[in-house]
Amino acid sequence: MSAGGFLPWHLDLARSWLQTRDRFAHAWLIHGLRGVGQVAFAQAGAKSLLCESPRAGLACGTCQACHWVESGNHPDLRRIRPEALALQEGASGEAEGVQEEGARKKQASREIRVEQIRSLLPWFNTATHRAGWRVAVLYPAEQLNTISANALLKILEEPPEHTVFLVVADAPDRLLPTLVSRCRRLPLSVPTPEAAQHWLLQQGIDEPASWLAASGGAPLHALELARAGGEACPSWLDEFLRLCTTPAYSAGLADQLASLPTTEWLDGFQRLLVDLSLAARNAPIRYFPSRAQIMHAMASGLDHRQLSSALRWLTQQRRLASQPLNPKFLADHGLALLLRACRPVS
Numbered sequence: 001m002s003a004g005g006f007l008p009w010h011l012d013l014a015r016s017w018l019q020t021r022d023r024f025a026h027a028w029l030i031h032g033l034r035g036v037g038q039v040a041f042a043q044a045g046a047k048s049l050l051c052e053s054p055r056a057g058l059a060c061g062t063c064q065a066c067h068w069v070e071s072g073n074h075p076d077l078r079r080i081r082p083e084a085l086a087l088q089e090g091a092s093g094e095a096e097g098v099q100e101e102g103a104r105k106k107q108a109s110r111e112i113r114v115e116q117i118r119s120l121l122p123w124f125n126t127a128t129h130r131a132g133w134r135v136a137v138l139y140p141a142e143q144l145n146t147i148s149a150n151a152l153l154k155i156l157e158e159p160p161e162h163t164v165f166l167v168v169a170d171a172p173d174r175l176l177p178t179l180v181s182r183c184r185r186l187p188l189s190v191p192t193p194e195a196a197q198h199w200l201l202q203q204g205i206d207e208p209a210s211w212l213a214a215s216g217g218a219p220l221h222a223l224e225l226a227r228a229g230g231e232a233c234p235s236w237l238d239e240f241l242r243l244c245t246t247p248a249y250s251a252g253l254a255d256q257l258a259s260l261p262t263t264e265w266l267d268g269f270q271r272l273l274v275d276l277s278l279a280a281r282n283a284p285i286r287y288f289p290s291r292a293q294i295m296h297a298m299a300s301g302l303d304h305r306q307l308s309s310a311l312r313w314l315t316q317q318r319r320l321a322s323q324p325l326n327p328k329f330l331a332d333h334g335l336a337l338l339l340r341a342c343r344p345v346s
Contacts, residue, residue: 004058035221
């Protein structure tokens with residue numbers, strides 16, 4: 001991180017944004033491509049707003065308020081996110097959104113629940129520390145269910161004084177339009193490939209260009225993929241490409257997909273099918289350039305209607321990926337459908 005805790009490619013935007021704090025909107029929708037750093041931006045923004053000695057609008061990192069934020073103990077900061085995500089981040093039942101339920105009989109929720117929104121109401125009625133800001137960081141907003149989204153909407157319709165909501169999303173089109181209308185939008189752009197690759201090298205990632213391509217240009221997603229191990233084009237995608245040249249079906253590959261997080265293999269196939277569509281138009285491969293030769297060879301024999309239909313199916317399943325599904329059934333069905341779409345027409 002650079003000054004104020006912001007990622008390097010966000011610094012200029014952060015400075016111009018925070019200069020308007022005297023007439024700050026009560027709610028901001030911070031959005032952009034997954035992996036470009038929306039959550040990091042919101043958290044650094046919250047720290048800067050709560051800082052007692054900001055430097056050019058950014059958090060100083062040395063005052064008591066900054067130390068409280070870093071330790072997770074600032075009384076005027078709340079993070080609202082799904083319990084499952086909070087536990088993944090290392091939280092354990094704090095009042096900022098992770099709620100204990102008896103002896104935790106229920107599985108950690110992947111949604112932002114209405115109880116988490118309602119738990120903010122007493123907080124709004126307490127005085128802020130040293131008459132400063134009160135900041136709520138909510139992410140990812142796509143995990144608001146209908147009830148919790150409406151509860152948040154009611155709060156934003158009559159916003160409490162001295163309170164700023166930083167709402168983070170990858171896909172604002174999946175949010176309630178009325179909720180989006182209550183926020184001022186703050187889009188985050190993708191950094192230049194040069195800036196992103198330089199940052200990845202600083203994080204110790206070798207061959208950053210291939211990882212950056214696999215992530216669609218999003219540096220934090222590229223870092224996540226690289227640290228997960230393997231190659232930028234995962235072995236199961238290579239196995240799929242091999243199967244596309246044979247009439248066989250691989251139960252082993254279906255089992256492997258079922259063992260992965262559903263979003264991981266859905267995202268991987270979305271990128272692969274986009275590359276195949278580009279290859280069909282003799283355009284440069286975007287996500288897996290190291291597999292360009294085999295994809296260009298495949299593309300001429302594909303039924304483009306089936307390819308488009310498979311892409312639509314993947315998009316639909318990606319939207320439903322957080323819902324409880326049978327992973328084995330979905331993997332079997334998806335693999336069969338994708339093989340039909342990606343095998344040459346006889």
